[in-house]
Amino acid sequence: VHSNIDSSDSGSDASNVDTELDFGARLREARELKGITLNEIASATKISIGVLEALEQNDISRLPGGIFSRAFIRSYANAVGLDPEKAVREFLDEFSFEINKSSTSTRSTTSGHLTLTFEKEEDFESQRLMTRTLIRLLAVSVPLAGLIIYCGSGRQLDTVQNPLNSQPLSEPTPSISMSEMAGVSVNSNPLEDDETDLLLIDVHPAATCWVSLTVDGNLAFSRLMQPGDREVLQAREEIVLNVGDAGAFAFSLNQQLGKPLGSSGQVITVRINQDNVEDFVVQ
Numbered sequence: 001v002h003s004n005i006d007s008s009d010s011g012s013d014a015s016n017v018d019t020e021l022d023f024g025a026r027l028r029e030a031r032e033l034k035g036i037t038l039n040e041i042a043s044a045t046k047i048s049i050g051v052l053e054a055l056e057q058n059d060i061s062r063l064p065g066g067i068f069s070r071a072f073i074r075s076y077a078n079a080v081g082l083d084p085e086k087a088v089r090e091f092l093d094e095f096s097f098e099i100n101k102s103s104t105s106t107r108s109t110t111s112g113h114l115t116l117t118f119e120k121e122e123d124f125e126s127q128r129l130m131t132r133t134l135i136r137l138l139a140v141s142v143p144l145a146g147l148i149i150y151c152g153s154g155r156q157l158d159t160v161q162n163p164l165n166s167q168p169l170s171e172p173t174p175s176i177s178m179s180e181m182a183g184v185s186v187n188s189n190p191l192e193d194d195e196t197d198l199l200l201i202d203v204h205p206a207a208t209c210w211v212s213l214t215v216d217g218n219l220a221f222s223r224l225m226q227p228g229d230r231e232v233l234q235a236r237e238e239i240v241l242n243v244g245d246a247g248a249f250a251f252s253l254n255q256q257l258g259k260p261l262g263s264s265g266q267v268i269t270v271r272i273n274q275d276n277v278e279d280f281v282v283q
Contacts, residue, residue, distance in 0.1 A: 023094045024058040027087075030080040031056075045075040052076065060095065147210070151224045199277060201239055202252045203231040210244030239272040256281040 021029060031041070042049045051072055054062035063069045070088050077087035203211060205225045212222035215235040222242075225231075233239070243249045246262030253272065258280055261268045272280055 022058060023091055024056045026090075027076060027080065027082075028056040030077075030082050034080045036080060041076060041079045044079060045072075047072050047075060151210075197236070197274060199235040199239055199272065199274065200254050201233050201235070201272070202255075203233075204250055204252075205229065205248050206250045207245070207248035209248040211249065212242035214240040214242075237273060241268070241270045241272065243268045243270075253277055253281050258282070 019026070031038075038049050038052050041047070041052055050062060051064075054060070055073065055076055060069075063072070070091075073088050073091050074084035077084040201213075203213065203225070205211065206227060208224065208226055210224050211231075213220045213231065213233065215233050216237050220233055221231060241251075241261075243261060244267055245264065246260070246266040246268040247264030249261055249268075251258040254277065259282055261270060261280075270280070
């Protein structure tokens, strides 16, 4: 830190400082002999008035510690006409008890009401933030990696491609084996009178989307679906949908177009039953 205060006449002033005074008092006396205010030193050295006051009051607990404290002492001493290196030595000698008591790792000591801290707080805070960020990244990346491995391993339930891919949704959908896997008994015509209470869901995402679908308490499938993929299932009681990207997901219920479940990138879980099925379709 450079000082703009003229110290050309420092020799005579510095020689008049009472050496019997403690360190802080010597600094204050040198400043007063020089006729300089703390505001002037703060303006010239860019050191806060609080730190300058701490130096004069021997309040070590308010100093940043380490090389910063020594740099502040040098700047202060130079501003008031004292030998900067001698001032640093006197500071270290006067507070040697606290310095020697501090450990090499933490460089932090306490004596009475004085605490001497030489740890660079900025580095500590930066490391703590970096560690916190790394933990958050791991928390997200580990489950994602597991999902990718799971989807790529082929460990998924067999799905049946609906033979009516090219036909409009207005036509009745035949029974499929996935429904049978979910524990639903299906006739050749799923819309016969005895099965009018069934929930028929047709899943056909518009973009790549992870989908997990549970029918009447049984997991039907859980996989990454691509545009053009399609799953048609029936349930008697409840359908539970877990969608990794609501904006890419598209479906129909009982041959009615389903409402958007959310925005792009939003993870959604919904439960559909006979009581709320109308809430999920376009009227």
